[in-house]
Amino acid sequence: MTRYSRQTRILVAVDCIIFGFDGQELKLLLVKRHIEPEKGNWSLMGGFVEPGESFECAATRVLKKLTGLENVYMEQLSAFGDPERDPIERTVSVAYFSLIDINKYIQQISHEYDAEWFPIKKLPEVIFDHSNMIEMAKEKLRYKAAFHPILFELLPEKFTLPQLQSLYEGIYDAALDKRNFSRKILSTTLLVKQKDKEKETSKRGAFYYKLDRKKYANKFNAFLNFIPNPQKLK
Amino acid sequence: MTRYSRQTRILVAVDCIIFGFDGQELKLLLVKRHIEPEKGNWSLMGGFVEPGESFECAATRVLKKLTGLENVYMEQLSAFGDPERDPIERTVSVAYFSLIDINKYIQQISHEYDAEWFPIKKLPEVIFDHSNMIEMAKEKLRYKAAFHPILFELLPEKFTLPQLQSLYEGIYDAALDKRNFSRKILSTTLLVKQKDKEKETSKRGAFYYKLDRKKYANKFNAFLNFIPNPQKLK
DNA sequence: TCAAAAGTGTTGTCCTTACACCCATGT
């Protein structure tokens, strides 16, 4: 016996939900679909899973092709299997979401793909069930970031506390008290204060911090509770 | 165009991780595999996804076939896609975990399948990557139950506080203070005290409680924080 | 000198924990 006979084989794809943060707001990277159906419409970047390739491989490959980036935060969101989700032919999709430093992303590559960053609050229409995927990814990001220090993945190596705070405020649509915020963040001892300041956005300048990568790896699973009223989240 | 040409189609299956609680310990329902390869070895209950059937449908169908149960708690765990996970032919699997009231489970049906409940701490060897799936499911259950009141799904309609407490203690391998436990649980106002008592396990008897189903549905997403040291969890 | 953003401490409240004794009943 070398095959399971009489069973239906199905197309399997991966789709990547790619988050970035430009210092102001949370953004999502979308591409213009280059094949029919829905050619020319906005879509998550995706691709079929190839023979001999795991989901992680496929998603990593797809992400790299679009952004030029490797070794970024990526996590399986969910598998989507509605029989009608692709009108051409049944295709199941395993969705992954990634958090990338938007500055490292290579503009040139994405031009080849007709890619564009959209503010998470002003997304265009997207094909198939992609808006459903995106909704789930946003929810999961909010959920996870409430207890795990994953938002650092969206920032450059050096960042300031006000930048970090505005990232949290953006994601939770909430105003945070900067005294409480900095006390809570610094109490994790995950951040190392630098000697230099960021002086673009204010006259006085704000000190840079770096992640303590070692502690970060160890403490990743620590629950943080950054958010005032987590009751509202799923 | 009616098909995506030149792409590989793959077998897609679902596997169910079925948890139950017998009043003493957490258990898992396994079946003896009835097809080659690994015929006769212990396995999660699974099945191929059929044409026109979503993952949820497939998982529900598989669960019902084995337990006779419908409308039970079920959640997608993850998709597993290692190309080598099934030695016969590449098969991706979407795993679902379920929490069922072990008393409602119909003994007779499971006999047809050679099914057996195993204590979660004394599992036999299982086929393929099923032990990996089980590990992930245990972790996810611990994670989720720390913040959401899902463990009620494992209990019968009427249950006592000591029963509930021993369920939490079993899942977290921790001794809990019964005064603090009952205060915390009752403060959710999710439980309604009954007039009758359970008198099997003690002379004095313990009052039964029922879930307030309405509040339960509303408050499901409330964070509960039942566990003393959530730092240890993933 | 003024405007704009950075930085810093204290207090009250509430939640969490630790802890010990009495109760009801079957044998």
Place this chain on the structure above:
DNA sequence: ACATGGGTGTAAGGACAACACTTTTGA
């Protein structure tokens, strides 16, 4: 009467939220 598990209250400590003023410096 005693053994077994069920049920209850309080006090201390820690975490969190609310809150306002001073600093720096470029224009």
